[in-house]
Amino acid sequence: MVGQQVVTINDMENEKLQEFLARIDRGEKIEADDWMPDDYRSQLIKLISMHGISEIMGALPEKEWVPKAPSLRRKLAIMAKVQDEMGHGQLLLRVAEDLLAPLGKTREDILNDLFTGKLKFHNVFHMEAPTWADAGVIGWLVDGAAIITQTMSLDTSYAPYSRALHRICAEEKFHAQHGESIVLALAEGTAEQRQMLQDAVNRWWPALLMFFGPPEDENISSNQRLNIRYQIRSQTNEELRQEFFNKYVPRIFHLGLTLPDETIHYNEQEGKWYYQQPDWESFKQIVKGNGPCSKERLQLRKVSYEEAKWVREALLGKTREIV
Numbered sequence: 001m002v003g004q005q006v007v008t009i010n011d012m013e014n015e016k017l018q019e020f021l022a023r024i025d026r027g028e029k030i031e032a033d034d035w036m037p038d039d040y041r042s043q044l045i046k047l048i049s050m051h052g053i054s055e056i057m058g059a060l061p062e063k064e065w066v067p068k069a070p071s072l073r074r075k076l077a078i079m080a081k082v083q084d085e086m087g088h089g090q091l092l093l094r095v096a097e098d099l100l101a102p103l104g105k106t107r108e109d110i111l112n113d114l115f116t117g118k119l120k121f122h123n124v125f126h127m128e129a130p131t132w133a134d135a136g137v138i139g140w141l142v143d144g145a146a147i148i149t150q151t152m153s154l155d156t157s158y159a160p161y162s163r164a165l166h167r168i169c170a171e172e173k174f175h176a177q178h179g180e181s182i183v184l185a186l187a188e189g190t191a192e193q194r195q196m197l198q199d200a201v202n203r204w205w206p207a208l209l210m211f212f213g214p215p216e217d218e219n220i221s222s223n224q225r226l227n228i229r230y231q232i233r234s235q236t237n238e239e240l241r242q243e244f245f246n247k248y249v250p251r252i253f254h255l256g257l258t259l260p261d262e263t264i265h266y267n268e269q270e271g272k273w274y275y276q277q278p279d280w281e282s283f284k285q286i287v288k289g290n291g292p293c294s295k296e297r298l299q300l301r302k303v304s305y306e307e308a309k310w311v312r313e314a315l316l317g318k319t320r321e322i323v
């Protein structure tokens, strides 16, 4: 009797899953209150929380340059970019919290997972930004890399993520132009400015390669396979990295800059870039929170989260005791 009941429940679940897959195969989009398989929900939560938190953590290296930007125009532009990034984080956390709600979890849990190290943020935001050229390279190449990844997901099967990404990508294009404008000014500047730019490119290159995640062998990871089947993403890490090379390597060389990889080249016959792999062991360490700026940035986020507690409470209508 019990056995029969289990089979029946499994059959029902399987039928729902088949219906769900047929819906996304027809190009229909899934909304927050539609039925969805548990692993679809958990993959989305993982992806969108990480993306949202990375937007917020990504504002920190550039925020350091707001008071030090070389002119009022540059200061206004980088300040606007930092505000945009925080806004992207807020949009995405709202999408994530709708997915978390049926599991009894909240936005607070996402932030707590960040502080306990359970939720990782993007490797690039653990890195230092010691010069103004770093601010330019972040805008030009890190935002450029983000546009490639996010454009892939514009047509994702999960409608709320797709809607958020349409708005985010439109703003990211401005960020890339802002970065390019800083880079061009330095490339056309003095020998010292050109050197500062070259040093920043050298410093960011391995982190940019890591941005897309490790390359896949013939067997792509089960996570990627699942995300592709569920149409959460449509390209592999390596396909995205190759697209980044196609777009940016010729532009970097065109500015007379070099890359810290003498082996990088495009094979015409195979239609593919060959390049030196970054140290994937150090990538694991960086995302685990052992990067050059991981601890101080996490601490900064934690302090500002605690200091802004009264704002969240006021917005929720909670009263505080006046001492």
Ligand SMILES: [Fe+2]
Residues within 6 Å of the ligand: 055, 084, 085, 088, 168, 172
């Ligand atoms: Fe952003």
Ligand SMILES: [Fe+2]
Residues within 6 Å of the ligand: 085, 143, 171, 172, 175
């Ligand atoms: Fe951006």
